[in-house]
Every structure is written in C-alpha cells, then in structure tokens.
Amino acid sequence: MAFAAGYYAYYELGNGSSIQQEYEHEVAAMEASRKAAAPALTFPDMTHLNVALKSGERIGAGKIVFQGKCISCHGDHGQGIIGPNLTDDYWIHGDGKPESIANTIHDGVSAKGMPPWNTLLSDEEIYSVTAYVKSLRGTNPPGAKAAQGELVKE
Numbered sequence: 001m002a003f004a005a006g007y008y009a010y011y012e013l014g015n016g017s018s019i020q021q022e023y024e025h026e027v028a029a030m031e032a033s034r035k036a037a038a039p040a041l042t043f044p045d046m047t048h049l050n051v052a053l054k055s056g057e058r059i060g061a062g063k064i065v066f067q068g069k070c071i072s073c074h075g076d077h078g079q080g081i082i083g084p085n086l087t088d089d090y091w092i093h094g095d096g097k098p099e100s101i102a103n104t105i106h107d108g109v110s111a112k113g114m115p116p117w118n119t120l121l122s123d124e125e126i127y128s129v130t131a132y133v134k135s136l137r138g139t140n141p142p143g144a145k146a147a148q149g150e151l152v153k154e
C-alpha cells in the first residue's frame with residue numbers, strides 16, 4: 001500500500017509524466033508502427049481474385065450477384081442491353097483480363113451509366129462476379145448485343 005501511494009503521488013501529483021500521458025504516448029507509438037507495417041490496400045488482390053476464378057462455388061456465388069445486380073443492364077446471360085455484351089472478346093475498358101474486369105466493376109464508369117460497385121459489394125463479391133463474367137466468355141447467347149470496344153485476344 002505504501003508503495004502504491006508513493007507511486008500515485010509521484011506520477012499523478014509529482015513531476016513525473018502522468019500515467020495517462022505515458023499511456024497516450026504508448027498508444028500513439030503503437031498506432032504509428034502498426035500503420036507502417038500494414039500493407040497498402042490494393043485492389044484487386046490478385047491472390048484472392050485467382051482463388052475466385054478457379055472456384056466453381058465462387059463462380060456460382062458470382063452468378064447470384066450478377067442476377068441480382070447486373071442483368072437489368074447486361075441481360076440475363078450477359079448478352080447486353082443498355083450495358084455491353086460481356087460474353088464476347090470486345091472490351092471498351094481494359095483488355096478483358098480479370099483484373100481489368102474487376103476494376104471496371106469496382107470503380108464503374110459513372111459518366112456512361114455503369115455504376116461503381118465498391119460501396120455495394122465487398123471485394124470478395126466483386127471477385128466472384130468477375131469470375132462469373134469470365135465464365136460467360138464465348139457462350140454466344142441468343143440476342144447478343146453487337147460488339148463494342150476493341151477486339152482483345154487473351
């Protein structure tokens with residue numbers, strides 16, 4: 001008890017920096033080192049995207065997202081309505097690679113009527129729907145919209 005009282009007197013009443021100040025200093029230092037150590041948040045995370053591309057389950061999950069959020073503009077088979085045909089080898093944005101598709105879905109093209117999905121879908125959902133879009137390539141659905149953009153052979 002005597003020790004505790006002295007300790008209290010020294011830190012809280014004396015000249016030593018208060019426990020509260022010490023604590024705040026520690027927390028600030030820990031926070032700074034944590035930020036320095038944290039990897040930059042990148043999108044798309046290729047490791048995660050590649051997992052989705054190879055998983056039938058994730059392609060299935062992407063199909064559900066597509067049916068819920070994308071068919072009004074891209075058609076129920078990705079054949080294109082207001083939005084472009086997603087089943088052909090022609091791309092307006094990027095080169096048809098999964099990372100390009102994921103980026104377009106993530107950021108959207110607001111000026112052209114493609115909404116950004118980054119606030120409505122998680123990154124993992126975007127990877128799933130990207131995998132589903134990739135799976136549509138070459139499916140040649142009936143009523144497909146005429147090609148738009150550049151022919152890209154991957």
Ligand code: HEC
Nearest residue numbers: 069070073082083084091092093101104109112113114129
């Ligand atoms: C409100 C209509 C609308 C909705 C909903 C929509 N899109 Fe789009 N999307 C567009 C339009 C329009 C474009 C073409 C943009 C342009 O011309 O630059 C587009 C472009 C794209 C492209 C790029 C195509 C290319 O040729 O480069 C992809 C990929 C895409 N959309 C995927 C999706 C996915 C996945 C969803 C659902 C999560 C979705 N879109 C929902 C309208 C829509």
